[in-house]
Amino acid sequence: MTPDQLVQLSKHSTRRTVEPGTELVGESLQTKTYSNIISGVVKLSKMMADGRQQIVGLQFAPDFLGRPFRKQNGVSAEAATDVKVCSFPKAAIERMIGEMPELEHKLLEQTLTELDEARDWMLTLGRKTAGEKVASFLLLIATHAFPDNEEDWVTFDLPMSRTDIADFLGLTMETVSRQLTKLRKEDVIRIVNNRHVTVPDLARLSDKAGF
Amino acid sequence: MTPDQLVQLSKHSTRRTVEPGTELVGESLQTKTYSNIISGVVKLSKMMADGRQQIVGLQFAPDFLGRPFRKQNGVSAEAATDVKVCSFPKAAIERMIGEMPELEHKLLEQTLTELDEARDWMLTLGRKTAGEKVASFLLLIATHAFPDNEEDWVTFDLPMSRTDIADFLGLTMETVSRQLTKLRKEDVIRIVNNRHVTVPDLARLSDKAGF
DNA sequence: TGGTGTCTTTGATTCGGGTCAATCTATTTA
DNA sequence: TAAATAGATTGACCCGAATCAAAGACACCA
Numbered sequence: 325m326t327p328d329q330l331v332q333l334s335k336h337s338t339r340r341t342v343e344p345g346t347e348l349v350g351e352s353l354q355t356k357t358y359s360n361i362i363s364g365v366v367k368l369s370k371m372m373a374d375g376r377q378q379i380v381g382l383q384f385a386p387d388f389l390g391r392p393f394r395k396q397n398g399v400s401a402e403a404a405t406d407v408k409v410c411s412f413p414k415a416a417i418e419r420m421i422g423e424m425p426e427l428e429h430k431l432l433e434q435t436l437t438e439l440d441e442a443r444d445w446m447l448t449l450g451r452k453t454a455g456e457k458v459a460s461f462l463l464l465i466a467t468h469a470f471p472d473n474e475e476d477w478v479t480f481d482l483p484m485s486r487t488d489i490a491d492f493l494g495l496t497m498e499t500v501s502r503q504l505t506k507l508r509k510e511d512v513i514r515i516v517n518n519r520h521v522t523v524p525d526l527a528r529l530s531d532k533a534g535f
Numbered sequence: 536m537t538p539d540q541l542v543q544l545s546k547h548s549t550r551r552t553v554e555p556g557t558e559l560v561g562e563s564l565q566t567k568t569y570s571n572i573i574s575g576v577v578k579l580s581k582m583m584a585d586g587r588q589q590i591v592g593l594q595f596a597p598d599f600l601g602r603p604f605r606k607q608n609g610v611s612a613e614a615a616t617d618v619k620v621c622s623f624p625k626a627a628i629e630r631m632i633g634e635m636p637e638l639e640h641k642l643l644e645q646t647l648t649e650l651d652e653a654r655d656w657m658l659t660l661g662r663k664t665a666g667e668k669v670a671s672f673l674l675l676i677a678t679h680a681f682p683d684n685e686e687d688w689v690t691f692d693l694p695m696s697r698t699d700i701a702d703f704l705g706l707t708m709e710t711v712s713r714q715l716t717k718l719r720k721e722d723v724i725r726i727v728n729n730r731h732v733t734v735p736d737l738a739r740l741s742d743k744a745g746f
Numbered sequence: 747t748g749g750t751g752t753c754t755t756t757g758a759t760t761c762g763g764g765t766c767a768a769t770c771t772a773t774t775t776a
Numbered sequence: 777t778a779a780a781t782a783g784a785t786t787g788a789c790c791c792g793a794a795t796c797a798a799a800g801a802c803a804c805c806a
Contacts, residue, residue, distance in 0.1 A: 370658045372745055378661040380654040393644065397651040425636050428643060433604065435646045440608040442653035443591040447581045449660040450589040450705025454793065486754065494661025499793055501755055518754065518801085534583055665763065697784060710763055712785055729772085729784065 336416040341408045348389065348409070349401040357411040358390030364407030365483040368399050369491065379492035381442065382483070384468050388434055392418060404483045449494050452534055457493040458503040459532035462513065466523055479522040507532065547627040552619045559600065559620070560612040568622040569601035575618030576694040579610050580702065590703035592653060593694070595679050599645055603629060615695045660705050663745050668704040669714040670743035673724060677734055690733040718743065 339362070342348070348359070348366060361383055368381040380399060383389060389401060389409065421427050448460050467473075469480040482489070486504075490497045507513045512529055514522040523529050550573070553559070559570070559577060572594055579592040591610060594600060600612060600620065632639050659671050678684075680691040693700070697715075701708045718724045723740055725733040734740050 368654075370654065372658070372662065374745075376662045378658040380657045391647065394647055397654070399651075399654060425639070428636070428639055432639060432643045432646060435643060435650060436602065436605055439646060439650045439653060442650060442657065443579075443581065443608070443610060446591045446653065446657060446660060447583070447589040449657060451583065451587040496794060497754080498756085498795085502793090505755075534585075707764060708784080709765085709786085713763090716785070 332420065334410070336412045337410050338412075339408065339410050341406060342403050344403050344405055346403045346407070347400060348403060348407070349396060349399075356414050358388065358392065358414060358417045359409040359411040361385045361387050361389055362408035362410055365404040366401050366407055367404045367484065367488065367492075368401050370399055377491045378494065379488065381438065381445075382464075382468070382492070388431065390414075390417075392421060392431065404488065454493075454495055454499050455503050455506065455532065456534040457495060458489075458500055459507065459512070459529055460534070461489055461493055462507075462521065462523065463526075463529055463533050465521075466526065466529070476526050477522070477524050478526065479520070482519045482521060543631065545621070547623045548621050549623075550619065550621050552617060553614050555614050555616055555618075557614045557618070558611060559614060559618070560607060560610075567625050569599065569603065569625060569628045570620040570622040572596045572598050572600055573619035573621055576615040577612050577618055578615045578695065578699065578703075579612050581610055588702045589705065590699065592649065592656075593675075593679070593703070599642065601625075601628075603632060603642065615699065665704075665706055665710050666714050666717065666743065667745040668706060669700075669711055670718065670723070670740055671745070672700055672704055673718075673732065673734065674737070674740055674744050676732075677737065677740070687737050688733070688735050689737065690731070693730045693732060 363385050366383040366387075366389060367379050368383065369377055369379045371377045382404070383401075385408075391397075421431070448457055452460060465482065466478045466480060470478060484492075486497045486500050490500045493500065504513070504515065507529075508515055512523070512525070512532055514524070516522075574596050577594040577598075577600060578590050579594065580588055580590045582588045593615070594612075602608075632642070659668055663671060676693065677689045677691060681689060695703075697708045697711050701711045704711065715724070715726065718740075719726055723734070723736075723743055725735070727733075
């Protein structure tokens, strides 16, 4: 959004910081607010009746969180890391959208981006091997953590646990762990402290991801 | 869209009917037009360098086809059945969107619907078994073919081949065939002529799909 | 200092779906 | 009517990832 729009919005806004695991949008509960992510990572997930879970998207700052004009379609949003959000009442947003067409346009742009990302991920889920999936995940985090990184290497913290990664990739925890070990042994990545990852050569990781 | 909007659009439109297999939006080629699907089914797919393919969405009448304000993100669109489309030049649409905010709103609505469907499918791809995947596919076609069917049974034609179904479900042709046979033996479905399917009890199919 | 719980890694085994190959069924063509 | 072709089914076997189980690593706290 433009600074102008943000100023307008901030009049009705409340800020808060939440811990990993906090439910931001309940699966069925009617949320009365929309939010902007200031910092941190939010995971969107769906669950089957028997408990099988699939993470269907990750949202990074400065994404918008919430569904104007829609009930939530069985998706729940939960903080993956510490997350700072800025929330406004549903009514305020919907009124503002009516007044400012650009706002709706921005929303369309973000939704189209999310749709593209969802479809990319469908290819990953449906057609890639476990090794390619894990590499794809690392690449996704690497590029989103530093969107305009120009170097051929990166270093970053994984925003989630092995179990969450598995739920994002349609694998088990054990398989994720084994594939990470494999990438580590091939020196495609280095890991310290289970969470901190260094990728010395992004092109090599990209190869492993199937591109 | 409203009849009014459609009349406006039709002034610049051209209609055509294409055969199954026709490429409607090339993966990289800059398409100059947007289209409305009048009838038929269009499949959207992504392909990896080595030929692995994933169908990432199906579009039915009266969906809109094309990406305003966007380059195509490596997705190609191809007629699955005979398809009637109504196309307009890119410039005409983008001008009209500027003039009529409702049009952009409609577009946002459709995009949100597609996003929900994509995320539902991610759960199917990532977490369901082969049997559940095939049942989910049949259910998807059944509900889209007759969106406001009130009966507990349906009968319809599959809009695509076993290979296409496999590419949609992240399976092989052979596995799709085996699972269809299994459902047939359990009398969850009946198939004549490879394409024509009857579902005598939608609730039972729904169970098989994992709901 | 040691204990407790959580997360991760590693190992052994199993199994669902893939691969390869043969057969069947329809439709088209001669 | 037969031959050719394309799509679908079925069978035998194999492999990648799941499952089950144990051990390691680390933080937190008594």
